[in-house]
Amino acid sequence: MFYMDGKLQYPVRVEKPNPIFARALQQAIGGVEGEIRVCLQYMFQAWGCRGPAKYRDMLLNTGTEEIGHIEMLATAVALNLEKAPLSLQEDAAANPIAGAVLNGMNLRHILSSGLAATAEDANGVPFNASHVYASGNIAADMLANATAESSGRALAVRLQGMTDDPGMKDMLGFLVARDTMHQQQWLAVVEELGGHQAQLPIPNSHPDSAEHARFSYAFFGHDVSGMVPSGRWTEGASLDGKGT
Amino acid sequence: MFYMDGKLQYPVRVEKPNPIFARALQQAIGGVEGEIRVCLQYMFQAWGCRGPAKYRDMLLNTGTEEIGHIEMLATAVALNLEKAPLSLQEDAAANPIAGAVLNGMNLRHILSSGLAATAEDANGVPFNASHVYASGNIAADMLANATAESSGRALAVRLQGMTDDPGMKDMLGFLVARDTMHQQQWLAVVEELGGHQAQLPIPNSHPDSAEHARFSYAFFGHDVSGMVPSGRWTEGASLDGKGT
Amino acid sequence: MFYMDGKLQYPVRVEKPNPIFARALQQAIGGVEGEIRVCLQYMFQAWGCRGPAKYRDMLLNTGTEEIGHIEMLATAVALNLEKAPLSLQEDAAANPIAGAVLNGMNLRHILSSGLAATAEDANGVPFNASHVYASGNIAADMLANATAESSGRALAVRLQGMTDDPGMKDMLGFLVARDTMHQQQWLAVVEELGGHQAQLPIPNSHPDSAEHARFSYAFFGHDVSGMVPSGRWTEGASLDGKGT
Amino acid sequence: MFYMDGKLQYPVRVEKPNPIFARALQQAIGGVEGEIRVCLQYMFQAWGCRGPAKYRDMLLNTGTEEIGHIEMLATAVALNLEKAPLSLQEDAAANPIAGAVLNGMNLRHILSSGLAATAEDANGVPFNASHVYASGNIAADMLANATAESSGRALAVRLQGMTDDPGMKDMLGFLVARDTMHQQQWLAVVEELGGHQAQLPIPNSHPDSAEHARFSYAFFGHDVSGMVPSGRWTEGASLDGKGT
Amino acid sequence: MFYMDGKLQYPVRVEKPNPIFARALQQAIGGVEGEIRVCLQYMFQAWGCRGPAKYRDMLLNTGTEEIGHIEMLATAVALNLEKAPLSLQEDAAANPIAGAVLNGMNLRHILSSGLAATAEDANGVPFNASHVYASGNIAADMLANATAESSGRALAVRLQGMTDDPGMKDMLGFLVARDTMHQQQWLAVVEELGGHQAQLPIPNSHPDSAEHARFSYAFFGHDVSGMVPSGRWTEGASLDGKGT
């Protein structure tokens, strides 16, 4: 069961509302790298978890934190939409900037939500829950979570670079930090479970006899020239310690 | 910001696990009548709310309750999937019932989630957040919410009729009751705001001069025979008290 | 079976074509608040109707009217796209306004449809028929329809506010009026069926014994502070007359 | 503007209701080969048509016919759902057939629509209007329409082969016939416009100088063996009479 | 099995990078008229082909060519995104053009892909594989392919008209030419199989007795005025030579 306190996890201020930045922020709400996705992903992993209780608890804690991130971003979108232009300029020549702003807006911010956030990405594509990955395999899920936080942090960093609003830069500095933590949190579970050596290949419980092991540690070249790019993947012991 | 206690809002028991019922329950999780939808809908309405604080608070309270409903249903799906058949019967003739069960399952319950709930409906279609209605108009949103709870309660009632498992009947009896409450909760706001007389037409702030009022209170027949079905919509004063 | 007369239900004129307004109008065609949705919704409700014939007939009449609304809006989109810029400006500095217009267009209006309407919303997201609600329960469906017309009228009012084209304002004045009528038409059915007192909870045919009635009339607070927002939903008799 | 008469275009009878066949029929309603698609496709082509009025008129006539086909199929689905099992069998062993039927049903026919048709395909995937092709080029659109009627007729023929219900076979015999007509109707337009010789390549108005014609009539082999499959595409004059 | 050589099929140059044109080009990658679609469509038709090997081979050759077209366009998108503005202008008044460019961009090109192509259309809607048509009927599939190449060539021609960049005009001149070839390639198969006379109606293997032939060659008027548009579809022998 869940509770709330009606407060934001971290302050959200906007000094100069910008409806285009409101559109950009939507990617962090309803985009594939966004907060609805990680929130639901950690929750469903927790609810389906059949392993040790501490992983389930951890997932539930962090999933609950993420609801608050959606809340912060939805608040930020609404603040950026304050004073947005609501009508097309009769005399656009007189005000090309306002015209360009309206043209670039997510029009659903005007037409559908009344100047508030929507559950969609920066292009207005609604969040699709097929992105909620919960495989029932703890190692696979931890990698999925680290992936989500990596693309999520890349997004937050890019959003921070896009704005010069002090309030928005501050809020994003907090969200970036949480993504830093969460990346390491999920990878720490893999380490705790023995790291690559113990976990790879994922899932690690498959009987070897069912796998054609002669294909398990070979890079296959598909260049008609026969050239094969070399690197760690063609050299040294395999990461699971079983191949060469 | 949000919190949890790791407990279910109401007990979830399954006496006879049934993977087909697990598939059916998914409709209440990720279907258009389901709990992810109402959860996000009430949250986004709250986060975009510019009206009196009490409506925002109420939305936030109930949105938070709904997360717990997803949790209960996800738990119920996992319990119904215990002991599900995992392999196609070599000799189906020997066990037509088990075969029929596997055939009718959401195969992603086996292949993708490892016997746990997914964020999709009874047909395996992922939840699509375009169903999160939050218009910025309180009356429109209250009707949307009452609608969601009406189709949601119809769904819960039908699920209850589909199963004879005492645990599932009990859990659904709770969820049905909450839908009863929530329907009236949203319609009570409309009543508090003056009811149909004051709120209709929604939105009620449009200048009359911008509407061609001669078309606002007439039923238009499109039957080539000229026949018009009569009822309250062709007779008596209009519900907003302005037309005839 | 259906027929047409090749005429518009109401005149559609555009004095100053505006491709950005063409994009905005798409929300009323293929958006969740739009005319394809209500058209299909009323039709599917009619085709699935097992109740009194007059409701089926009424649904069919109004569903048929809505096809004509799609037709009007598709015509309006095409007219607003007349003279749209088709190429990126080599010297954008010389014409920032035209550049801003092209930048803000739904590029599929140029690339995919040849300056005509598409079956998608203002962001270019195609209409998704999961929004066709037809539950088989007349009261639930009437609320769904009133909801659709409420968000639809909010949309039409906002579109009217966005344009200063006399022809577009006139057309939208008609569509707003029809939404006024349709809202009341659907709610009139609920009134005819006994209103909230008789219809709530929806569906109203569930045996009381299957519902845990002690949870049916209580507002649940989820604020960690224990604060509960009060209003009509915490005070007075329940709307169905059964709770307190 | 549109009208209806409340009658079916052709009689719809079901002697032995079959809920699995109801699921199959959904493909002809909301599938990519189905009637919602052609209905909207012909309508949008008509509404965007800037060419001779007779093509617009023809599109509008046939688009209007197609609404009636959705109506027939929705009726057929509802009839096939009469007496569908609504509950999971406590003692499945006693009735494996009924169990298998429920297992194979579109559960939304029970849970969401109350034994009526939905706007989705045979797998319960909602119709997606990105399939409404209307390019603004008459030749491209006629090919798109002939394609839709070809896959539509293949579907209707396969549905006819799947059932032994006399009523369903009769109804499908009608729909198959209409697809026969419509295929030829759209290709007749291409013939009237001069056939392949005049219309190819589509669009036929592009200045030759903008196309690198040396690549316009050559089959490119991508088999590493150098083998090129030969046929009419490697031999004889090109269909547009311009290449070799 | 497949191979590559790491080279582009035709040179891709961009002299003046334009992020808006990058957005437009996306339609040719992930749009319904685009290259992912034809690539997968020809592949799935080949892999499902049960007819003569030469058709399968031809499909596989051209499907393989199309991967290279995605590659060219993805390269073109990345080149057009070089030097794209990454931040909102603090002083938009000082640089309205750059502002308009950012406003009109697919923001995911900045936020999600790091200035590279995405698998979506010009509005940022991800490619949906329901557009991969492969019916198992060779004639239906050839029409579907000719349709795809017709809308694809219309798109490429419109893109060519939108840009004045010599490199982009050159690349599109190549892609237009390939679409010219491919249209005729697919229609050549229909001709080889006997043309309309032999293939219509599609599928051509249905027993006549199962079709109500009296409806197979009649144009049905649905205009309430009784007017029927006349043309090749109301006059002359049917294209399959069987009707009148």
Next chain:
Amino acid sequence: MFYMDGKLQYPVRVEKPNPIFARALQQAIGGVEGEIRVCLQYMFQAWGCRGPAKYRDMLLNTGTEEIGHIEMLATAVALNLEKAPLSLQEDAAANPIAGAVLNGMNLRHILSSGLAATAEDANGVPFNASHVYASGNIAADMLANATAESSGRALAVRLQGMTDDPGMKDMLGFLVARDTMHQQQWLAVVEELGGHQAQLPIPNSHPDSAEHARFSYAFFGHDVSGMVPSGRWTEGASLDGKGT
């Protein structure tokens, strides 16, 4: 540019065709864990790659290998559909097993594709290209790829457990092995780039001053009881060596 040889990468045999297993295999073609996804993902990463050529080359090689995996699985689906029941049993009582099979099939395998693979998952949901992750950040993309191969290998292992057909077990043994290789291949790049120590947090190029570092290494508890689950994420040095 790409090439093919018309041969399968590894033999595909089916001894006992099983249409339900054909449905299950679809998850590996068009599911989020499937081969279309990894194929497009590696391709788009390669085409957008601005880093060292060897990573681009490696991505292109493996992306090209994956097309061949789709080909193998599509072949396996078609073989499993040989002799599938095409009609509903008039006398289901006489053959409950065949009835259960048809009921459990993806009906589009009969109705839409003519007994061949489709570009969709095990529930018939079409592949959606929003799952093609290509962020422009090499470390984020490598984690995304390792994630895809982990859930992909879990899927292949579960499919192998579902069948007792020797041919299918053999083919899946090959695909499982390739997933083993690919998991390690992508993680080897992270190792080559300095491992967690050098790469975390992802992206690793953000100026520290823009991040509120006091929140970067703290686990936040959201349990109302105050309980915090402890583990590697609450103890020891952070994985990037910067926090505690």
